[in-house]
Amino acid sequence: MLAKLKMSTTKRNLLVDLLIVSGFLLAMQRHLTGLTLHELLGVALGVGFLTHVLLHWRWVYETTRRLFSKAKAQARINYVLNLGLLTAFTLIIFSGFMISEEVLPMIGLEGVRGGSWKWLHTASADAVVWLVALHIALHWKWILNAGKKYLFGWLSQRRKTAVISPETAVVNSSEVTI
Ligand code: HEM
Numbered sequence: 001m002l003a004k005l006k007m008s009t010t011k012r013n014l015l016v017d018l019l020i021v022s023g024f025l026l027a028m029q030r031h032l033t034g035l036t037l038h039e040l041l042g043v044a045l046g047v048g049f050l051t052h053v054l055l056h057w058r059w060v061y062e063t064t065r066r067l068f069s070k071a072k073a074q075a076r077i078n079y080v081l082n083l084g085l086l087t088a089f090t091l092i093i094f095s096g097f098m099i100s101e102e103v104l105p106m107i108g109l110e111g112v113r114g115g116s117w118k119w120l121h122t123a124s125a126d127a128v129v130w131l132v133a134l135h136i137a138l139h140w141k142w143i144l145n146a147g148k149k150y151l152f153g154w155l156s157q158r159r160k161t162a163v164i165s166p167e168t169a170v171v172n173s174s175e176v177t178i
Helices: 001-029 035-055 057-066 073-099 115-138 142-162 166-171
Strands: none
Touching: 001 035, 001 115, 001 142, 035 057, 035 073, 057 073, 073 115, 115 142
């Protein structure tokens, strides 16, 4: 029961992470999305990122508590990296709102034009690309394991279901769950 609960938590985290990464990659291609979609996607990403942090609040709490006592070097690096990601992501969303030309007018407000806010917006987006690359490098084992378990597990389950005929399934009903 507990294992089942744990697996579904991993699945949920993996799904949220995949959605954030895909959304981020799309948001980086402003010429493809157009400005309205870019801004709306950015707002959704802000909500997604907040969800991600809330889903990992226990990690944030435990690591912060242990950081100045018995934490290993890897945990400290991880923590600093995640703090950088949180800062950069918050800056993207905040500066995005400051230069907004579509979302802010929808609620009757007006953003500022260009200048340093625009620079900050692009610079923090570039910083996130580098930080995410490091984040993935640090968590590659988790990503690989979760990917193997869910993607390949799902594919082989489909293959098994496809080759088992209804009669076989009845004969082996004690072993096979369809
Ligand atoms: C994770 C979320 C976001 C990412 C990765 C992102 C990334 C970028 C990048 C890389 C550019 C520069 C594109 C270029 O020069 O061609 C840009 C431009 C822009 N972004 Fe975002 N952005 C995000 C969220 C937002 C949000 C939430 C808003 C507003 C609500 C916003 C508003 C804008 C605007 C108005 C521009 C155009 C600036 C201009 O060309 O004058 N962005 N964004």
